[in-house]
Amino acid sequence: MTRLxxxxxxxxxxxxxxxxxxxxxxxxxxASDRPLAIVGHETPRTTGPTRVSGAARYTTDxxxxxxxxxxxxxxxxxxxxxxxxxxxxxxAVPGVRAxxxxxxxxxxxxxxxxxxxxxxxxxxxxxxxxxxxxxxxxAGVKALALTIxxxxxxxxxxxxxxxxxxxxxxxxxxxxxxxxxxxxxDVRVELTVETPTQLQTALEPHGAVGxxxxxxxxxxxSTQGIFDxxxxxxxxxxxxxxxxxxxxxxxxxxxxxxxxxxxxALLAVELSRRTGRPVRFINDRHGEQLDAGSRPATRQTVxxxxxxxxxxxxxxxxxxxSFGMTGWRxxxxxxxxxxxxxxxxxxxxxxxxxxxxGNAFRAPMVLEGVTAVEQAMDELAITLGIDPLDLRxxxxxxxxxxxGLPYTSNQLLACYDRVAELSGWVGRDALLEPSEDGLxxxxxxxxxxWWGGGGPPSHAxxxxxxxxxxxxxxxxxxxxxxxxTAAQMVAAEELGLPLDRVRVTGxxxxxxxxxxxxxxxxxxxxxxPAVRGxxxxxxxxxxxxxxxxxxxxxxxxxxxxxxxxxxxxxLDEPYTEVTGKLGNATVDGSGMRGANPDGMRANTFxxxxxxxxxxPGTGEVRVEHVWAVHDIGRVINPLGARSQVEGGILQGMAxxxxxxxxxxxxTGVPTNAWLDDYKIPSIADVPAMTIAFVDVPDTALNNVxxxxxxxxxxxxxxxxxxxxxxxxxxxxxxxLPLTRARVVETLA
Amino acid sequence: MRLTxxxxxxxxxxxxxxxxxxxxxxRDELGLVGTKIGCGEGACGACAVLVDGRAxxxxxxxxxxxEGHSVTTIEGISRDGLTPLQQAFIAEDALQCGYCxxxxxxxxxxLLAVNPSPTVEDVRAGMVGNLCRCGAYPxxxxxILRLGQVAPA
Ligand code: FES
Ligand code: FES
Numbered sequence: 001m002t003r004l005x006x007x008x009x010x011x012x013x014x015x016x017x018x019x020x021x022x023x024x025x026x027x028x029x030x031a032s033d034r035p036l037a038i039v040g041h042e043t044p045r046t047t048g049p050t051r052v053s054g055a056a057r058y059t060t061d062x063x064x065x066x067x068x069x070x071x072x073x074x075x076x077x078x079x080x081x082x083x084x085x086x087x088x089x090x091x092a093v094p095g096v097r098a099x100x101x102x103x104x105x106x107x108x109x110x111x112x113x114x115x116x117x118x119x120x121x122x123x124x125x126x127x128x129x130x131x132x133x134x135x136x137x138x139a140g141v142k143a144l145a146l147t148i149x150x151x152x153x154x155x156x157x158x159x160x161x162x163x164x165x166x167x168x169x170x171x172x173x174x175x176x177x178x179x180x181x182x183x184x185x186d187v188r189v190e191l192t193v194e195t196p197t198q199l200q201t202a203l204e205p206h207g208a209v210g211x212x213x214x215x216x217x218x219x220x221x222s223t224q225g226i227f228d229x230x231x232x233x234x235x236x237x238x239x240x241x242x243x244x245x246x247x248x249x250x251x252x253x254x255x256x257x258x259x260x261x262x263x264x265a266l267l268a269v270e271l272s273r274r275t276g277r278p279v280r281f282i283n284d285r286h287g288e289q290l291d292a293g294s295r296p297a298t299r300q301t302v303x304x305x306x307x308x309x310x311x312x313x314x315x316x317x318x319x320x321x322s323f324g325m326t327g328w329r330x331x332x333x334x335x336x337x338x339x340x341x342x343x344x345x346x347x348x349x350x351x352x353x354x355x356x357x358g359n360a361f362r363a364p365m366v367l368e369g370v371t372a373v374e375q376a377m378d379e380l381a382i383t384l385g386i387d388p389l390d391l392r393x394x395x396x397x398x399x400x401x402x403x404g405l406p407y408t409s410n411q412l413l414a415c416y417d418r419v420a421e422l423s424g425w426v427g428r429d430a431l432l433e434p435s436e437d438g439l440x441x442x443x444x445x446x447x448x449x450w451w452g453g454g455g456p457p458s459h460a461x462x463x464x465x466x467x468x469x470x471x472x473x474x475x476x477x478x479x480x481x482x483x484x485t486a487a488q489m490v491a492a493e494e495l496g497l498p499l500d501r502v503r504v505t506g507x508x509x510x511x512x513x514x515x516x517x518x519x520x521x522x523x524x525x526x527x528x529p530a531v532r533g534x535x536x537x538x539x540x541x542x543x544x545x546x547x548x549x550x551x552x553x554x555x556x557x558x559x560x561x562x563x564x565x566x567x568x569x570x571l572d573e574p575y576t577e578v579t580g581k582l583g584n585a586t587v588d589g590s591g592m593r594g595a596n597p598d599g600m601r602a603n604t605f606x607x608x609x610x611x612x613x614x615x616p617g618t619g620e621v622r623v624e625h626v627w628a629v630h631d632i633g634r635v636i637n638p639l640g641a642r643s644q645v646e647g648g649i650l651q652g653m654a655x656x657x658x659x660x661x662x663x664x665x666x667t668g669v670p671t672n673a674w675l676d677d678y679k680i681p682s683i684a685d686v687p688a689m690t691i692a693f694v695d696v697p698d699t700a701l702n703n704v705x706x707x708x709x710x711x712x713x714x715x716x717x718x719x720x721x722x723x724x725x726x727x728x729x730x731x732x733x734x735x736l737p738l739t740r741a742r743v744v745e746t747l748a
Numbered sequence: 749m750r751l752t753x754x755x756x757x758x759x760x761x762x763x764x765x766x767x768x769x770x771x772x773x774x775r776d777e778l779g780l781v782g783t784k785i786g787c788g789e790g791a792c793g794a795c796a797v798l799v800d801g802r803a804x805x806x807x808x809x810x811x812x813x814x815e816g817h818s819v820t821t822i823e824g825i826s827r828d829g830l831t832p833l834q835q836a837f838i839a840e841d842a843l844q845c846g847y848c849x850x851x852x853x854x855x856x857x858x859l860l861a862v863n864p865s866p867t868v869e870d871v872r873a874g875m876v877g878n879l880c881r882c883g884a885y886p887x888x889x890x891x892i893l894r895l896g897q898v899a900p901a
Contacts, residue, residue: 048838049830051846052853054782054822061781134772135765203786203794203847203881252784252847253881285787480845480882643841647883675879676791683885684872 123290204252444723453602521708533591
């Protein structure tokens with residue numbers, strides 16, 4: 001039986017009540033102590049052979065007969081007014097088929113842009129040119145011979161604050177009486193830190209191929225959300241969603257930046273509609289770094305008050321975010337939730353600056369908030385003379401304080417214990433002894449909190465036919481996280497089939513099996529329970545059929561590792577004895593993610609310890625080792641999970657050490673929006689990493705017991721590194737990243 | 749201009765612009781799209797191909813300069829099935845999104861050809877030009893070292 005119920009859903013901390021389809025036949029959660037044959041065991045990713053052989057097709061690889069290519073004209077100024085574009089000259093370039101700029105009336109509406117006459121950030125799109133070849137399109141852009149008048153711009157935080165260039169309301173949340181508690185605290189610390197603008201820098205840039213044919217729309221998009229892209233395209237172009245197909249077979253990374261259709265798809269479709277040809281629009285690297293989004297810079301001031309024993313009595317956090325002209329506010333989430341504290345206040349304002357608007361980047365806002373709060377906690381521990389991990393244990397909280405609701409599971413204390421044991425935390429002061437190489441060493445820790453419980457709606461279907469192959473159809477797009485492999489594992493586990501008898505598909509809206517956007521660490525906890533539900537239904541039917549074939553009671557049979565077995569062991573036959581009789585018939589099952597438990601909050605937790613070595617002469621900081629222990633519920637695939645954590649740590653490390661957009665203060669234009677001067681980690685920067693999970697299934701959350709893992713590993717890394725730097729040098733850098741210049745300045 | 753290119757042991761007669769980059773000729777003219785463009789400026793290594801056995805960023809090389817040399821792409825490396833190196837990439841989960849992977853495999857193939865048993869330092873020095881934003885480096889390192897251990901010294 002399926003029913004519609006009202007249920008609370010969550011995405012990156014935004015809660016919403018929705019009608020949700022649920023099934024009464026959903027399997028019970030696997031018990032924590034139940035041995036599983038496939039789930040929980042290292043499994044190479046199912047797409048591995050396709051990816052390592054170069055056979056995987058990404059959006060950048062889609063090539064259609066007659067396809068046009070797009071080149072973009074972008075604003076060279078942070079703020080300006082276009083005074084001249086020579087469209088005729090561009091259209092006269094051989095091979096150029098269409099030019100669009102802000103004077104064109106497009107068939108879709110958007111709040112601003114997508115093509116600007118008065119750009120408000122460097123890199124904003126002014127015009128696009130579609131041509132038979134990319135070379136011709138670029139020649140067309142050149143022929144436009146842009147002239148543009150500069151307008152005044154503001155990118156400086158102090159200037160913007162002085163002029164009160166505030167976007168919308170200043171957000172304030174609070175509980176208790178923070179001022180009184182701070183005044184009455186035995187110990188107070190105050191810390192102001194800055195975090196940098198970080199670029200997602202997916203190796204495959206944003207891009208799309210749009211093909212408009214008689215009211216049918218097919219669009220290949222490098223997106224994290226094919227269904228979001230479908231609804232966006234349907235709405236913007238006034239086409240019924242069932243006439244829109246979005247395909248994303250392989251996506252070359254996203255890290256939050258690739259939401260929905262994106263401007264590339266909208267313009268590719270618009271151009272296709274006008275020219276009758278398929279149109280490909282892929283950002284070049286410079287365009288991507290200028291205009292595909294960022295993690296916005298912040299300035300945060302955190303005040304903590306505590307008793308002499310280290311019990312927090314007040315947390316006060318003020319945040320300024322450099323979001324561009326508008327953005328959202330969640331940097332104070334860690335201040336409000338991370339530790340038990342009756343008096344807490346978070347004030348948060350976005351400054352209106354002439355910058356590309358920030359967007360989601362792995363653990364958006366929460367990473368930034370943790371980076372400040374966890375450095376302040378470190379200062380508090382130092383002031384109190386308490387072990388920083390003990391301070392955190394002491395202020396552990398097992399409810400979500402803003403709502404007062406309990407967590408579905410919380411293994412944070414176990415994370416602290418395990419990470420301390422793995423890293424040799426108690427002996428960390430030995431690192432302060434002078435070393436032969438002259439480097440200063442130290443160790444720091446930081447806590448992680450994030451949502452990641454997932455929820456409905458999420459669906460899956462499974463079909464098995466005469467060939468004995470079970471095909472799992474999902475609506476998810478695997479951006480590199482390995483969710484398709486996890487889906488294959490869960491299906492095989494539930495069906496009782498070997499892995500190689502199960503195939504899994506995704507990345508296409510055509511089957512109309514809905515999956516959520518790959519973001520917020522919600523894919524696994526949303527989709528895997530639906531996959532398991534579908535597999536359970538198929539298995540029930542297969543057992544019925546086995547009962548017919550073997551003249552046995554279905555309730556007495558099980559399907560294990562591809563064989564039907566009776567409980568007394570008398571019957572033991574390959575499953576193909578049953579599926580082989582299906583002929584052209586198929587057995588189908590469908591599953592859906594059930595509602596989240598009422599009155600609970602689902603969060604992931606963790607703790608990381610970092611060890612750094614600082615060269616006081618050159619200012620170089622090397623991260624030597626990171627120990628990471630996270631609570632993500634049940635670990636479905638330890639092999640893929642380890643990769644996720646390694647990747648998260650490396651991105652977090654680079655946020656702390658090297659990644660930062662630099663702006664020319666005289667023009668407001670980024671000076672390092674390329675890949676050779678915006679420093680992402682290389683293989684030479686990789687520290688030793690020790691990774692573990694508490695691995696206790698969250699049986700209250702969903703039927704597989706898994707929480708998400710996309711964001712958690714990046715969150716505590718920067719603060720752990722900053723705290724290790726403090727331990728090593730006795731100084732705290734007031735801004736990240738810890739570039740050589742900043743380190744030398746800090747140590748001076 | 750007219751050009752003869754030897755790619756994956758096949759001879760191709762092409763008519764191309766003299767400014768055409770090898771990466772674009774491979775991808776657009778020959779349909780060998782396993783070679784990826786991550787930056788187009790020589791900074792990421794996603795476009796690496798073998799030219800006479802050495803890894804070269806094909807976004808920086810004029811196609812004309814490859815005439816008279818033997819070019820091998822990821823498709824050529826994979827022609828007779830997955831190599832032990834590619835299998836090691838899968839076993840060690842040396843990839844996430846996979847966009848950098850072709851370039852990584854090409855660069856590692858070139859590295860192992862001259863240094864069949866590399867040390868960690870050799871691997872890091874040899875692979876430093878191949879960026880992976882997903883951070884699959886530990887797996888890449890393990891995969892290459894694993895090959896080194898089984899290969900005859
Ligand atoms: S695409 Fe050639 S090095 Fe990046
Ligand atoms: S696997 Fe994504 S860039 Fe390397």
